[in-house]
Amino acid sequence: MRRLPVFFVLDCSESMVGEGLIKMEGGLQAVVRSLRANPHALETVYISVIAFAGLAKTIVPLVELFSFYPPKLPLGGGTSLGGALEALMGEIDASVQRATAERKGDWRPVVYLFTDGRPTDDPGPAIERWRARYADGATLIAVGIGRDVDFAVLKRLTDQVLLFDENEAGDFARLVDWVSASILAKSQPLGVALDARAEAVLDDQVLRLVKEPPPVRPDAACVTLVGRCQSTRRPYLIKYDRQHQEIATGELHVDVSLYRLAGCYPLEEAYFDWSDPRTGGLEVSTSELLGVPGCPHCGNATAFALCGCGRLMCVGGPGEATCPWCGRQANFTAGPSPEEGGFAVGRGLG
Ligand SMILES: [Zn+2]
Ligand SMILES: [Zn+2]
Structure with missing residues (x-):
């Protein structure tokens, strides 16, 4: 056969x-x-x-x-x-x-x-x-x-x-x-x-x-960010989906892309084996991101705390915390709000 x-x-x-x-x-x-x-x-x-x-x-x-x-x-x-x-x-x-x-x-x-x-x-x-x-x-x-x-x-x-x-x-x-x-x-x-x-x-x-390939949109359909749980050290992935918004003020019409929280998912360590190590270069400002997830591993209130080493971790609230990426102690206060321009974080390749 x-x-x-x-x-x-x-x-x-x-x-x-x-x-x-x-x-x-x-x-x-x-x-x-x-x-x-x-x-x-x-x-x-x-x-x-x-x-x-x-x-x-x-x-x-x-x-x-x-x-x-x-x-x-x-x-x-x-x-x-x-x-x-x-x-x-x-x-x-x-x-x-x-x-x-x-x-x-x-x-x-x-x-x-x-x-x-x-x-x-x-x-x-x-x-x-x-x-x-x-x-x-x-x-x-x-x-x-x-x-x-x-x-x-x-x-x-x-x-x-x-x-x-x-x-x-x-x-x-x-x-x-x-x-x-x-x-x-x-x-x-x-x-x-x-x-x-x-x-x-x-x-x-x-x-x-598909006969004629449609043009590729310049802005990606989603933004993904990797963090680690402070309590369990396990990784997670935060995903934001693109959402178009038209801002109209008087004469001015501007199309802007905003990204709305789609979810925060636990990851396996194997994620890092399957990932391209080139992660530098791509950045997104938090002012474009809507919504902050909790930690999918320990339930901490935010999975969006940025350590000085440039990586994301979860925290339960303001105060001392140890970064699961670099081991440093960091003191968290409430982060800059999106209205103040946000802060830049490293972004995945998608
Ligand atoms: Zn956690
Ligand atoms: Zn760190």
């Missing part, structure tokens, strides 16, 4: 924290569940999962559907698209059987690349290598989640670029159904009736083929 290798290349950058990652994990499980219900898919489909953030790595090597166990996805700072493609090409080299005179080899591998952002590395060389050596022998479908995606870079990679726009509850489930149907169609034997082998149909309310 010839195998159909299916690769999922999944963006696990900071912007996916919380709901995004949970959905991606659930989606992967749902795809596998529906494929397993089809006897032919069960025999032919093999699945591999590659995750990318600041680092890209295979987290599930190519394995038969039957023994696939949906992984817990990591989270990290950065979006190494170039790294992800390198990992993918390495995985294809290592596990896809090419046809020889004696054997037929695997079916053409299918790749589903999901991303919600813009590359933080230079994907150029990897894209060129993919185009030159792999593109003809594989099907690559790139799905951009939301409007903050660099579609132009995805178009350089493949003609099959899709925009997934989530407007209502149930849209993500429809995306998952489409992925399952698309794999099922490719896994059916040649003898099967044509309509069973037909390409899955896109519901263009949910998923659209």
Whole structure:
């Protein structure tokens, strides 16, 4: 039986924290569940999962559907698209059987690349290598989640670029159904009736083929900040989502971006392994950030206390505290309010 290798290349950058990652994990499980219900898919489909953030790595090597166990996805700072493609090409080299005179080899591998952002590395060389050596022998479908995606870079990679726009509850489930149907169609034997082998149909309310890449917005869709709990020393991630606001005073109309608190999420230490160490340079002023979260580990009132070392920690209120990053004692007073211009803090790569 010839195998159909299916690769999922999944963006696990900071912007996916919380709901995004949970959905991606659930989606992967749902795809596998529906494929397993089809006897032919069960025999032919093999699945591999590659995750990318600041680092890209295979987290599930190519394995038969039957023994696939949906992984817990990591989270990290950065979006190494170039790294992800390198990992993918390495995985294809290592596990896809090419046809020889004696054997037929695997079916053409299918790749589903999901991303919600813009590359933080230079994907150029990897894209060129993919185009030159792999593109003809594989099907690559790139799905951009939301409007903050660099579609132009995805178009350089493949003609099959899709925009997934989530407007209502149930849209993500429809995306998952489409992925399952698309794999099922490719896994059916040649003898099967044509309509069973037909390409899955896109519901263009949910998923659209991108012909002209829309321009990338200059301001990011979200801002993420990493802190550590003073009591437990464990890390957390604070996420703010972009919100446009028009300020009108008399003759003057100004469009400004403000970022509203989306949540504060506990992180694993592995976050730092999956993150790009280049964090300098990006700064955001607290005057653009609306809302202060509490600590998700110990419940301290604010997770937004800035130590002299430039890192964030949690504090219960004004007074002495030890910084879990640098170990120094710091004396906290109430910080400058946004009205006074805020204070600058280091910002993640997203
Ligand atoms: Zn805490
Ligand atoms: Zn410190």
